[in-house]
Amino acid sequence: MIKAHVVNAQNKHLYEREFEEFLRRRHDYYAVANRWVPISDDGLELDPFDTPEATYLLGMLEDRVVTSARLMPTTIPNLVSEEFPHMCENIGLPCSPEWADWTRTYVLPEYRGVGATGILGQMFCAVMEYCLDEGITHTGGVLQQFLIKRWLDLGWKVIPAGMPHILSGDWCLVAYVEVNEAALHSGRVHASVDRPLLIRKGTQLPFIKPSRTPEIGAVS
Amino acid sequence: MGTQEKAVFEFIERVDNHIAIDDLLDDLLQVVGDYGIEHMIYTGLPVGDSSIDPLVKTNRFPQAWWDRYVERDYAKKDAVCQQVYSTMSPFAWHEVDPRFSSRDGAFQIAGEAAEHGLADGYIVPVFSRDEWLSALSFGAPNKLKLTQKERGALNLMAIYTSSAIERRQQRRPVRGRLSAREREVLLWTSAGKSCWDVSVILGISEQTVRFHTAQIRAKLNAANTTHAVARALQQGEITLGQLAESLGDMH
Numbered sequence: 001m002i003k004a005h006v007v008n009a010q011n012k013h014l015y016e017r018e019f020e021e022f023l024r025r026r027h028d029y030y031a032v033a034n035r036w037v038p039i040s041d042d043g044l045e046l047d048p049f050d051t052p053e054a055t056y057l058l059g060m061l062e063d064r065v066v067t068s069a070r071l072m073p074t075t076i077p078n079l080v081s082e083e084f085p086h087m088c089e090n091i092g093l094p095c096s097p098e099w100a101d102w103t104r105t106y107v108l109p110e111y112r113g114v115g116a117t118g119i120l121g122q123m124f125c126a127v128m129e130y131c132l133d134e135g136i137t138h139t140g141g142v143l144q145q146f147l148i149k150r151w152l153d154l155g156w157k158v159i160p161a162g163m164p165h166i167l168s169g170d171w172c173l174v175a176y177v178e179v180n181e182a183a184l185h186s187g188r189v190h191a192s193v194d195r196p197l198l199i200r201k202g203t204q205l206p207f208i209k210p211s212r213t214p215e216i217g218a219v220s
Numbered sequence: 221m222g223t224q225e226k227a228v229f230e231f232i233e234r235v236d237n238h239i240a241i242d243d244l245l246d247d248l249l250q251v252v253g254d255y256g257i258e259h260m261i262y263t264g265l266p267v268g269d270s271s272i273d274p275l276v277k278t279n280r281f282p283q284a285w286w287d288r289y290v291e292r293d294y295a296k297k298d299a300v301c302q303q304v305y306s307t308m309s310p311f312a313w314h315e316v317d318p319r320f321s322s323r324d325g326a327f328q329i330a331g332e333a334a335e336h337g338l339a340d341g342y343i344v345p346v347f348s349r350d351e352w353l354s355a356l357s358f359g360a361p362n363k364l365k366l367t368q369k370e371r372g373a374l375n376l377m378a379i380y381t382s383s384a385i386e387r388r389q390q391r392r393p394v395r396g397r398l399s400a401r402e403r404e405v406l407l408w409t410s411a412g413k414s415c416w417d418v419s420v421i422l423g424i425s426e427q428t429v430r431f432h433t434a435q436i437r438a439k440l441n442a443a444n445t446t447h448a449v450a451r452a453l454q455q456g457e458i459t460l461g462q463l464a465e466s467l468g469d470m471h
Contacts, residue, residue, distance in 0.1 A: 089221050090229045118459070145375055146308065146346065152383035153349040160232060163225060164372040171310070171375055190349075 002059040002067060002119060004126035004197045009052035011202030018058060022065035026106055049079060049103065055207060057130060057198075059123050067107045067123045071130070071139065071207070074099040080161075080174055084142050087174045088161040094176065097208045100131060100139040121191030124154060128187050129198050131179040134207035140176030142167075148175050155186030227251055228373045235380045241388050245280055248381050252358060255370055259338065259359035261286075262382050264352045265304060266295055267450055275352075275454075277385055281359060285336035297325035304345045304355050310375055312364050313341040337361045342371070344378035349386040350456035356382050398439060398457045405432040407458060407466040410449045 007015050023046065053076055059067035072078055074094045078101035085093045094101075105127075111119045131139050138159070145164045152158055161174035177183065188194070231251045238244035249260060259282065264275030272295040279286060288294070295301045299320035300313045313330075320326060333339070338359040348354040356378040366374070398406065401422075408418045415433065419426040433445075440455070442448035452458045 089225070118461075145379060149346055149379045149383050152380065153386065155387065157236070158380075160229065160376060163228070163369060164375050166368070171372070173372075173376070 001193065001195070002061055002122045002126070002197060003199050004057045004059050004123070004130070005199045005201065006130065006204065007056040007058055008054075008203075008205045010205055014202050015058065018060070018063065018065045019056075022058065022068060025108055026068075029106075029109065048082075049077070055130075055205070057123070057126050059119065059126060059197075061111075065108075066111045067119050068104060069102060069123060069127050070104040071100045071102055071127070071136075073097055073207070074101050078141070079103050080141050084174055087142065087163075087165060089163070091159060091161050091176075094138070094161070098135065098137040099176065100136045100207065102127060102139045102141045105143075120150070121154070121187075122193055122197060124151070125184070125187045125191050125193045126197040128156075128177075128179060128184045129196060130207075132181065132184055133198070136179050136207060138176040138178060140174070142172055142174050145171040145173055148173070151175075151177050154183070154190050156183045224254060225369070225373065227254070228377060231377060232380050235384050238384075241278055241385055244381065244384060244388075245278060248377060249280065252374065252377065255358075255360075255366065255374065256362060256364055257342070257358040257360045257374075259341075260356065261359075262354065262356045262385055264348060264354045264454065265301065268446065270447065270450060271295075272301075275354075277348075277354075277382075277389060281338070282336050285333065285338060288332070288336075294325075294329050297323060298329050299323065299326040300341070300343055300357070301355075302326075304343065304353070308345045310342065310344040310371065310378075312366060313343065314363060333359075340364045342366060342374055344375055344382075346379060346382050348454075349383065349390070350454060351459070352454045354382070398436060398452065402432050402436050402439070403452075403458060405429060406436050406445075406448060406452055407462060409433065409445050410463060411466040 005015065007019065012019065049070070049072060053072050055071045057069045057071070058065045074081065075097055080088070080101060081093055081095070088094070105120070105123060107119050107123070127139065140159075140161075148158050148160075157178040159176045159178070161176060164171045164173040166172075228251065231247060234247060235244065238247060245260065249258065252260075259280050261279045261281045262277045263272060263279070264277070266272045266275060271290065271293065273290045299316045302320045302323070303311070303316050321330070339361055340363045341357055341359040342364060343355050343357040345353070345355045358374065358378075404422065405418055408421060413421065415426050415429045419429045422429070436442070436448050437444075440448050440451040440457070442451050449458075449463070453460065453463070
């Protein structure tokens with residue numbers, strides 16, 4: 001079973017080696033082997049959304065990162081808002097502190113098995129656990145359409161933001177899952193996860209920033 | 221947003237409200253009627269010599285056609301079915317790759333299907349909840365002219381429907397699951413080990429191994445070891461990863 005470490009701008013230094021090794025492996029896969037993204041000079045694969053606002057879940061087996069997810073608020077530029085806003089015709093472009101943009105769920109190739117009890121199912125449970133902890137109500141983003149079946153199969157309520165389109169040869173869509181206790185429970189049952197998976201080390205940052213000034217009367 | 225798209229998103233909101241699978245399918249066929257579709261089936265795909273019939277989850281194809289399809293084991297030659305083994309991309313039946321449609325018997329099967337009111341269709345391959353290669357196939361009496369948007373809509377409805385069907389069927393009482401020991405025996409047997417080999421490996425008597433093997437077949441309703449392995453994979457009792465690992469141990 002993986003342990004999902006919560007990594008943010010404040011505790012990133014605790015995970016320097018693990019994080020870099022993981023980015024390198026991901027680069028090898030996406031850029032070198034499959035040519036999906038340009039090869040970078042430093043051999044690490046990053047995109048414009050790898051900013052201090054991003055929260056990462058690093059799914060580790062012993063001291064090795066085998067899977068990941070990246071979450072960021074939909075209130076700041078994110079992959080959906082910048083690249084795929086036209087794919088949200090059903091619900092409109094999400095922009096709310098409680099809606100998290102979820103990207104880059106990746107599993108190292110040698111850990112990709114089939115079966116709901118696999119690493120991917122565990123990572124899905126870790127994301128649901130994190131979102132529930134942080135008061136996030138919905139999370140999702142652009143993904144290949146077959147992945148929403150994995151979400152639905154976990155007993156999750158999945159909201160399609162729009163119709164699927166073909167993106168670089170694959171049918172993809174923007175979709176969000178509802179975050180709640182029932183989803184965490186059914187996800188754990190189906191993925192055979194019998195315990196919480198999150199590990200928090202060092203300084204933690206709340207995903208939803210407390211508003212500095214009260215909304216009411218702020219204008220007057 | 222057009223009325224056709226609106227109808228699709230409204231259908232998706234209704235999917236989980238239908239308690240009975242038949243109500244869900246009635247609703248689906250009503251919505252996809254706009255695209256010229258009249259029939260649907262959701263089924264797993266057979267491996268090796270096994271029949272497709274036990275893998276069917278729901279079926280709204282014309283009965284006479286399906287009886288013929290099963291009886292004559294058409295899944296092995298049907299070009300549409302065969303193409304799903306090589307791609308997870310949805311496609312209209314008339315677009316099937318000539319690699320498959322030029323094979324023996326494929327042309328005749330397509331012709332017979334048309335005579336039964338299935339001149340064309342659109343198939344969406346999916347993995348079932350227990351990771352078995354499956355497909356939801358829509359059938360139509362006339363050739364389909366689907367836009368990209370309509371294809372996206374059919375993909376979406378197929379995915380929501382297939383998952384809902386499986387989650388509903390899951391609630392039915394299931395046969396007993398395999399015990400950890402039975403799973404172990406099955407994996408060793410699938411790696412070509414004899415009952416005697418397994419008894420030595422696991423440090424139990426050969427008689428006990430035979431007992432476990434019989435239990436496994438009974439629980440999985442399987443005729444032989446190969447069948448039991450296929451069923452165990454299909455039902456998520458063992459994973460392909462475990463199987464590969466046990467096969468790897470032979471070298």
